[in-house]
Amino acid sequence: MAQKHRMPIESGCPDGFQYMHPTMVRNFGQWKYHTHPRPGVLCHVAESGDEVWTVRVGTQRILDVFTLRKLCDLGDRYADGHVRFTIRSNIEYMVDRQEKVDPLIEALEAEGFVVGGTQNTVAFISHTQGWLHCDIPGTDASGVVKAMMDELIDEFRNAEMPNRVHITTSCCQINCGGQGDIAINIQHTKPPKINHDLVANICERPSVVARCPVAAIRPAMVNGKPSLEVDEKKCICCGACYPPCTPMQINDPEHSKLAIWVGGNHSNARSKPSFQKLVAAGIPNNPPRWPEATAVVKNILRAYKEDARDWERINDWIDRIGWPRFFELTELPFTKFHIDNWRGSRKSLNASAHLRF
């Protein structure tokens, strides 16, 4: 039955103060310093002398309402009923007194949640939607992350890295997971397979042509129907044509591989922000637990943990030791694919006699 539609209230982004912990409201903009009493716990001290204790907790990120309510129950029983979420989807409980911290941690851990992820830990892996919900994914996201966090859980719980390690995953080369100290991303290795019967009906052909970074796509008549063809010698298999034109299937159960990138760092601390660099590719996309990808990540973490100095992020560490040493320490193969040939790539070459042996 047709009903009168309700007009939306265009309220936009809600005011956070109504949900904020009262100690944080009271001391807004008046914080003096913080300490890191143990992994997963931060203590912030205000000019007024007030303290707010934060307990950071890793979860499965894709929360069912039972888990969400359990997190709320714990927040009511052991904390002050105010929480927030970090950019990496950890939940944080804020309490106003130190005495509340240990019972809260005990209760959270008893329910299977993981306290950690602060300072020089391996933080929770930020990830994308994958097979669970994305329309163009080459792999799953939640599954890769679950399998990897099972193996990295001690590094999340214990702050033993030289500096913080942010890991990200992405299920296609659009890289919604973003920059990370280590990034595990899909890397396609074969051009799209085109279903020519569907292109004319589904795809806006000129905009698909325009999406290609290397101008490898051109209009063509195939079997008497308007379609698109790909110059496979030019194609870089990036998958940019697939979202606007799903008959150009880029995902391949065998040839869509995983690649690993390192040294992406958003912070301005010490060096300017940096983008991640390719270090390994051709890693099988191997559900349900992706052991090969986890092994490479653990190996990079091992080398970093052994060799980096305090406060060096992965990019700082490699800046100091150089790329030849990085490949030596991680025992990863260095190939022609590591040498960039995209625009601006000359800036990535060594134009000096600074060499390491």
Added chain:
Amino acid sequence: MNAMKKHDTPMLDQLEQGPWPSFISGIKRLRDDHEEGRINAMANDLLGQLEHSYETRRGYWKGGTVSVYGYGGGIIPRFSEVGDQYPKSREFHTLRVQPPAGNHYTTDILRKLADSWEKWGSGLVTFHGQTGNIMFIGADTENTQHFFDEINDYGFDLGGAGPCVRTAQSCVGAARCEQSCCNEHAIHRSLVNNFVDDVHRPALPYKFKFKVSGCPNDCMNSIERADFAVIGTWRDDMKVDQAEVKAYIERKGRKYLIDNVITRCPTNALSLADDDSLEVDNRNCVRCMHCLNVMPKCLSPGDEKGVSILIGGKRTLKIGDLFGTVIVPFMRLETKEDYARIVEIAEETIDFFAENALEHERTGEMIERIGLVNFLEGIGLEPDPNMIAHPRESSYVRTDDWDEEAAKWFDRRQTAAKTKDASPKGEKASDQSAA
């Protein structure tokens, strides 16, 4: 629910092993333990389709067009390509909902959202997606409207999806962090809520993202991910508590301080005096934050706080990764006029972007194509040496109007010096304020 046949999920079951909390166990709880049959069946077919993806290594969702009445975006439509096999999760749309600035919640409001969501949706939710939205994952087309109506009534609104202004993000900032140099909360809401129309009705060349970080640690990754990055900073001298410095040396040792603080300063602006006091060359401090991060009890940002604005960060497609570029090295954000000015800069930027970018071109790519100077002239900002890493290396440029442009520079310097003289007493006038 009695007659439901549960799909076998041998591969997904392996993701219930291991110590990290399992999202598969969560979906199974919805399938097995929820009192509502609709949710049991939806979770069952979702698991079935996901298992099918794991077996075949392919995704089976396609997009479409779904929105709520009055809006053109905010929903990620998902229709199953294998819906005949998994009919109960055939329509599985995500609602992108804007979180409160700073991602603060009470347990009460989370419970209220959970109640609404299980009434209309799958019961699966993520805090938050990569752009910063609450992702309510899994509602059919009809219930999408009901769920939105319900949460919209108690203060939540949809975020952006498609070529539009997207949901913004801001760090915890002044609510808890001593490094905060601005009111991230107010900046976040002033900016994005000025553009609600552009959030809800996608009509831009491509997406446009605001992110706000309270200091150059840039916890929101704004330089790498936002078209419009706002970063808190300060212009006067950083504060040093020399007694705390001495206490730090007492605790950690002089060598630790030298190796981890003094020698790590990217511009050699720190030195340790013979009496263990810390000397700071503030004119050459670039506000990288390293020393403040290592010694938060000893060192703090100065008093003359404000923000920098960087434009054009984005990820890979189409032309490659781009960082944001400085377009405003420093502006104060204290008065209503200051806030009106930052909103005006955002409006100028989005107007210019809307008029000049190609379809599916991000702001950074547009600037790469037309050059920063054309963009600055388009939005009415003057060039500043803080915008560049170094001046041009190529001689391929016409410099006919050199004298006029040089005169403009000296005029701007003079005006800046006058403004500085006129500034209130007691305010620290540092050399950098002239730039």
